[in-house]
Amino acid sequence: MNVFDAVRTKRAVRQFSDRPISEDDLIKILNAGRWSGSSKNIQPWHFVVLRQRERLIALSQCGQFAGHLAGATVGVALVTGDWRERWPVAFDLGRAAQNMMLVAHEMGIGSVMANIYEIEQARALLGLPPELMCYAAISFGYPADPAELQRPPRAGGKRPLADVVHWEHW
Helix, strand or coil: CCHHHHHHHCCECCCECCCCCCHHHHHHHHHHHHCCCCHHHCCCCEEEEECCHHHHHHHHCCCCCCHHHHHCCEEEEEEECCHHHCCHHHHHHHHHHHHHHHHHHHCCCEEEEEECCCHHHHHHHHCCCCCCEEEEEEEEECECCHHHHHCCCCCCCCCCHHHHCCCCCC
């Protein structure tokens, strides 16, 4: 799969099968995040990998729309310093997350982002030091319905290019 097709066909997967992700594939996914570019090469990330069901369920309770983490095969908590103090940190974490999700997609592994709103609850669950926080996580797993990876885009799901691109000026 080429990069353009991976970007074009990536779908949010929220229902996962029980099929395990191999250690080799998980390491590839994590390396894709680690190899992401970052502002001034700061690399402001740590990744906490969760595979125990009870820990995935607990993290899923830290975000209003994070329920999919409870059924994921693997959850990756994105950990950094306080991103609100320096906006490129959030951007860099997004780049790392997208790299991981695209590599997973190429391997037939589904994924979706979760926002973590209960930051103190997540900090305690993950055992983070006080200067670090988790405000996002990614669910990974083989889709319960493999057809989800091939699902065509929903009609009206993305704005037309002409609505988002401005040439030379607004």
